[in-house]
Amino acid sequence: MPELNSLLSVSLSLCLIALCEFTPHFMAIHRTGRRILRGFSMAAGLHLLAAPLPLPLLGQDVFLIISAAGGAFILALVLSQLRKHVYARYYALSVLAIVLGAVISSLRTIGWLPVTPLTDSAFFLGAAAGSLILTSGVGRLLLEERKRRLSSDIRVQEEQKLRARIERDYDRVLKTHRVTGKPNRPMLEETLGNIDCQQTPYTLCLIRLARFNELEQALGYRTAEDLLKQYLRLLNRYLKRTLGDRLIMINGYGIATLDTVNHAFAMDRGSDPAQDRELLETVSHWLSENFREGRFSFSWAASMGVAYAPEHGTDAASVLSSAGFASLDETRPMAIYDPAIADWQYQQQILMLDVEDALRCGDMWLEYQPKVSIRDGKVRSTEALIRWQHPEFGRIPPDHWIPLAEQVGIIHSVTLWVLDQACQDFTALRQRYGDSIGVAVNISAKDVAHPLFHEEAGAITRRHGVSPDRVILEITETAAMADPEVARSAIRTLSSMGFRIALDDFGSGHSSLGNLASFPLDELKIDRSFLQDILLYPVRQKILRAALELGEALDLDVVVEGVEDEAIALWLQQFPGLHGQGYYWARPERVRAALVSPR
Known part of the structure; x- marks a missing residue:
C-alpha cells in the first residue's frame, strides 16, 4: 500500500523531529547531546522536504536507519537519567515504545519481517503506546503539581495567619509594656494628648515603686516581675473601683507602665479640689500598705508624684515629667509638683552631668x-x-x-x-x-x-x-x-x-x-x-x-x-x-x- 507507506514516512519524520526537540526541554542534557539531537532533527527535516523528489541516497531505508539511530540515542540519554527522577522512566518507556514500533516497521519495510497487520501498524501502535505512557506521566505530574499548589495554598493561608498574629503581637508590643502587659508610655501620652487640658483639666499621678530593684535582686527577676504583674492587676481594679468614671482609661486599662519601677494613672479634675485631694490620699494610703501574695508580704516603698494639667504642663510629656519630679521626693508618700523643687532637682541633675567636664575645663x-x-x-x-x-x-x-x-x-x-x-x-x-x-x-x-x-x-x-x-x-x-x-x-x-x-x-x-x-x-x-x-x-x-x-x-x-x-x-x-x-x-x-x- 504505497499511500500508507508515504504516510509512514511523513509520520516517522515528524515523530523524530518532535522527540529530538522535546527531549532537551524535558531533561537536563549537556551541550554535545543537544547538538547531536539537533543534527538528527535537521536530518529528519531534510528527508521530509526531499521525500517527494527522486534523489539518490534519500530513500526510505536511509531514513529508517537515521530514525533508528536517533531513537536509540534518545533512549540512551533517557536511560542515563532514570535514577534522577521518576518522570524520566515514563519518558524512557514512551521512547522505547516508539523506537520499538519504528524498528519493527523498518524491518518490515526492508523485508526482514513478514508483512502482517501487526508489522504494518507497528509504528502507529508504538506511537499510540508512547502517547498513553506520556499521558500517564503528564497526568501524574499534573496531580502532583495540583498537590503542590494545594500545599502552597495551605502554606499561604498559614503565612497569612502568622502575619496577622505577628501584626497583632507587634501592635501589642508597640502599645504595651513587655513585662507588665499594661499600656506603655507612648499609649499614655497618646491618650492624654487627645484630651484638651484647657477645656478638660486632669490630674496625672506617677507611682514610683522604689523597692522593685531590691526585690528583683533578692527574689530573681521572674519572681519579682510576677509579683509586680499581680500587684498592678490589684491596683488597676482598685483605681477603677475608687475613681469610677473619673479614671481616664488608657487602651482599656486604668494604669500605664513607664518602666518596671514607674507607673502612672490619670483622672479628670473635679469641681472640688478638697475632694480630689482626699481621693489621691486614699490611693496613697492603699499604696503604703503591705502587698501580700502567697508567702510574701512586703512594702513596695511606693511614692506618688502628682501633677496638674494645664498648670504643670500643657502637653502630656511635660505633665508626666512634672509628676516624675514630684515622685522623687522621698520625704512624703505623696508629693504635688513644686516648680521650685523641680528647679533644684534639675540643677542637681545638670551638676552631676557637668562634674567631669568642670574638672577638665578649669571650672573647679x-x-x-x-x-x-x-x-x-x-x-x-x-x-x-x-x-x-x-x-x-x-x-x-x-x-x-x-x-x-x-x-x-x-x-x-x-x-x-x-x-x-x-x-x-x-x-x-x-x-x-x-x-x-x-x-x-x-x-x-x-x-x-x-x-x-x-x-x-x-x-x-x-x-x-x-x-x-x-x-x-x-x-x-x-x-x-x-x-x-x-x-x-x-x-x-x-x-x-x-x-x-x-x-x-x-x-x-x-x-x-x-x-x-x-x-x-x-x-x-x-x-x-x-x-x-x-x-x-x-x-x-x-x-x-x-x-x-x-x-x-x-x-x-x-x-x-x-x-x-x-x-x-x-x-x-x-x-x-x-x-x-x-x-x-x-x-x-x-x-x-x-x-x-x-x-
Missing part, C-alpha cells in the same frame, strides 16, 4: 585653709578644699553637690583629681609655709571601699615626687562607720604606705570608742558643733575637754574646726598641743594667687 579649683598651732599660731598643715564656679548656676557650695556625687558614684574621680592637684600644688605650699608643711585631702566612703584606691593614691604621690607622709587623708566619721571592716582594712593599707590618716567631723557621727581605737589614725578633727556657745555653757566645755582627752589618750594630733572669733581662740590656748582651723586665722585661698601677691 582648690583653695587651701591652714591648720595652725593654737599656742604659737604656726601653720602645721593645710586642707585642700574644692571650689566650683558653674557657668549657669554660679558658685556651687561643696555641700550642694558632693553628697549627690557620692550617691551617683562619680566622687572617686573627683577625689583623685583633688589629690593630684594638691600634690601638684605642694611645691607652692612649701614655698609659702615651709618644708614641714602637710596637705590634707578629703576622701569619701566610696574611695575607702574602692579596691585600687591605695594604688592610685600611691601612683599620684610618686608622679609628683611628694612623700606620702606629707599627705593627710581625711575621712569623715560617718563614712568610716558605714562599713567599719572595709574602712579599717583600707586605712591600714594606706597607713602602711606612709599616708597620714585623719578622722574628720568627730562628734557628728555615731562611732564607738572601741571602733575608734581600732583604726590606725594620726589625727582627730573635732566637729565645729562642739564650739557652739562653748563659752556660755560649762557642760559644753566639759564635753570638749573629754574629746580632747580622748585624742590625747590615743596619741593623736587634735584639730578643732570652726574657730571664727578671738575669744574662742584665746580660750583654746589653755590646751597644749591643740591645733585649730577656721576663719579666725585664715580663709581658704588659692595658693598660686597668694604667691603672686603675698600678704
Whole structure:
C-alpha cells in the first residue's frame, strides 16, 4: 500500500523531529547531546522536504536507519537519567515504545519481517503506546503539581495567619509594656494628648515603686516581675473601683507602665479640689500598705508624684515629667509638683552631668585653709578644699553637690583629681609655709571601699615626687562607720604606705570608742558643733575637754574646726598641743594667687 507507506514516512519524520526537540526541554542534557539531537532533527527535516523528489541516497531505508539511530540515542540519554527522577522512566518507556514500533516497521519495510497487520501498524501502535505512557506521566505530574499548589495554598493561608498574629503581637508590643502587659508610655501620652487640658483639666499621678530593684535582686527577676504583674492587676481594679468614671482609661486599662519601677494613672479634675485631694490620699494610703501574695508580704516603698494639667504642663510629656519630679521626693508618700523643687532637682541633675567636664575645663579649683598651732599660731598643715564656679548656676557650695556625687558614684574621680592637684600644688605650699608643711585631702566612703584606691593614691604621690607622709587623708566619721571592716582594712593599707590618716567631723557621727581605737589614725578633727556657745555653757566645755582627752589618750594630733572669733581662740590656748582651723586665722585661698601677691 504505497499511500500508507508515504504516510509512514511523513509520520516517522515528524515523530523524530518532535522527540529530538522535546527531549532537551524535558531533561537536563549537556551541550554535545543537544547538538547531536539537533543534527538528527535537521536530518529528519531534510528527508521530509526531499521525500517527494527522486534523489539518490534519500530513500526510505536511509531514513529508517537515521530514525533508528536517533531513537536509540534518545533512549540512551533517557536511560542515563532514570535514577534522577521518576518522570524520566515514563519518558524512557514512551521512547522505547516508539523506537520499538519504528524498528519493527523498518524491518518490515526492508523485508526482514513478514508483512502482517501487526508489522504494518507497528509504528502507529508504538506511537499510540508512547502517547498513553506520556499521558500517564503528564497526568501524574499534573496531580502532583495540583498537590503542590494545594500545599502552597495551605502554606499561604498559614503565612497569612502568622502575619496577622505577628501584626497583632507587634501592635501589642508597640502599645504595651513587655513585662507588665499594661499600656506603655507612648499609649499614655497618646491618650492624654487627645484630651484638651484647657477645656478638660486632669490630674496625672506617677507611682514610683522604689523597692522593685531590691526585690528583683533578692527574689530573681521572674519572681519579682510576677509579683509586680499581680500587684498592678490589684491596683488597676482598685483605681477603677475608687475613681469610677473619673479614671481616664488608657487602651482599656486604668494604669500605664513607664518602666518596671514607674507607673502612672490619670483622672479628670473635679469641681472640688478638697475632694480630689482626699481621693489621691486614699490611693496613697492603699499604696503604703503591705502587698501580700502567697508567702510574701512586703512594702513596695511606693511614692506618688502628682501633677496638674494645664498648670504643670500643657502637653502630656511635660505633665508626666512634672509628676516624675514630684515622685522623687522621698520625704512624703505623696508629693504635688513644686516648680521650685523641680528647679533644684534639675540643677542637681545638670551638676552631676557637668562634674567631669568642670574638672577638665578649669571650672573647679582648690583653695587651701591652714591648720595652725593654737599656742604659737604656726601653720602645721593645710586642707585642700574644692571650689566650683558653674557657668549657669554660679558658685556651687561643696555641700550642694558632693553628697549627690557620692550617691551617683562619680566622687572617686573627683577625689583623685583633688589629690593630684594638691600634690601638684605642694611645691607652692612649701614655698609659702615651709618644708614641714602637710596637705590634707578629703576622701569619701566610696574611695575607702574602692579596691585600687591605695594604688592610685600611691601612683599620684610618686608622679609628683611628694612623700606620702606629707599627705593627710581625711575621712569623715560617718563614712568610716558605714562599713567599719572595709574602712579599717583600707586605712591600714594606706597607713602602711606612709599616708597620714585623719578622722574628720568627730562628734557628728555615731562611732564607738572601741571602733575608734581600732583604726590606725594620726589625727582627730573635732566637729565645729562642739564650739557652739562653748563659752556660755560649762557642760559644753566639759564635753570638749573629754574629746580632747580622748585624742590625747590615743596619741593623736587634735584639730578643732570652726574657730571664727578671738575669744574662742584665746580660750583654746589653755590646751597644749591643740591645733585649730577656721576663719579666725585664715580663709581658704588659692595658693598660686597668694604667691603672686603675698600678704
